[in-house]
């Protein structure tokens with residue numbers, strides 16, 4: 001891929017500054033088709049080539065020049081705008097190739113015309129989607145996980161997703177995968193070194209050391225896999241479920257919060273596999289001071305203890321099934337708001353939630369406009385008067401975003417690499433099983449499993465890549481990135 005490419009890198013549309021980017025060995029010649037320098041008398045423009053020769057500019061170091069851009073390629077003052085040219089020699093730029101950028105006023109027709117003139121010069125062609133990042137990847141400046149992180153940084157909508165993208169871009173994931181690759185590779189080398197001395201019974205790694213190293217690598221892989229899987233589960237907005245006994249005022253709170261924080265209702269039915277057991281629950285997307293989350297109004301909870309019998313009759317009644325769905329709502333929520341009124345004590349309300357969900361619930365007292373309500377510890381609210389609703393919205397938002405795990409994997413990477421992580425883990429598990437069973441212990445088979453695991457790790461970072469994987473990743477970028 002030696003052709004020089006050009007594209008607009010600033011956002012399309014109106015902007016105060018425009019940026020064109022060139023990459024490839026003809027970057028300067030291509031830029032020279034539109035970029036001119038003032039001569040010493042400042043009354044006429046000089047070609048870039050002539051200027052560089054006259055001023056003895058070597059091309060071995062980066063430089064910045066301030067000159068003029070003539071979008072039609074003619075060095076005439078009436079058609080020129082001020083422009084800065086930044087040049088990087090090969091090995092010093094983002095793509096690893098010779099590169100140049102033209103910084104000028106952000107006029108869309110001017111930028112378009114300039115790109116056309118550069119392409120007509122024959123020194124460059126229009127870049128394809130993501131081609132700059134692809135070149136950076138092919139020249140070893142980035143690996144695939146970092147290329148995906150660039151796209152995720154551009155697309156990030158929340159602080160959390162931006163932080164994940166930046167962490168991955170900094171190479172955190174690559175470093176972990178590379179360290180694992182290194183350990184497995186060195187284990188494989190030790191193992192294979194022994195093959196040459198099989199007759200003499202010389203080994204470079206004892207079976208115990210081998211087994212312990214494989215267990216430790218498998219653990220690290222498991223941890224990565226679970227992070228990838230949890231990332232895939234957290235792609236959607238965080239969820240808070242309003243829970244509590246029937247009639248405590250959950251639906252009323254749901255409606256008032258929706259009015260206050262401008263949500264859009266998404267009607268989702270809890271459709272059971274069994275006819276007659278369908279109970280609806282409602283979801284609404286709320287935006288509290290810029291913090292977005294989904295509020296869920298589930299069907300009322302009933303005493304968990306009363307439902308614990310495992311008889312088929314109890315398990316399959318519509319009531320039991322609806323409760324089972326409520327349990328699913330509980331486990332898929334990032335936070336729970338437990339609502340109770342004066343008819344219950346805090347303790348009896350808490351008993352409605354299975355134990356594993358009890359810690360960290362937000363306690364909400366409802367109907368506090370009524371006498372003898374609101375004496376407990378929970379946040380006092382009233383859907384009738386609006387008491388405590390703003391505070392409740394803020395508490396829910398703070399809790400749900402406080403619970404956001406510092407997930408450091410970008411969603412697209414998690415999706416792409418989870419199969420590789422799983423396959424690598426399976427290979428290590430098989431290798432361990434081979435080692436443990438004396439009847440099957442065969443170092444050649446163990447080595448081949450290690451090779452398979454290494455291959456899968458190589459696919460994640462892009463040490464090993466196929467054209468269709470690159471196509472899939474880079475086609476999601478826009479032109480100019």
Ligand code: GDP
Pocket residue numbers: 245246247248249250251252253300366367368369370381382383384385
């Ligand atoms: P849910 O079954 O928990 O969803 O409870 P609802 O929201 O359907 O409310 C049950 C009953 O309590 C209804 O009759 C409501 O009018 C009443 N209610 C709900 N919130 C309040 C409140 O803040 N104050 C008063 N006085 N009544 C309320």
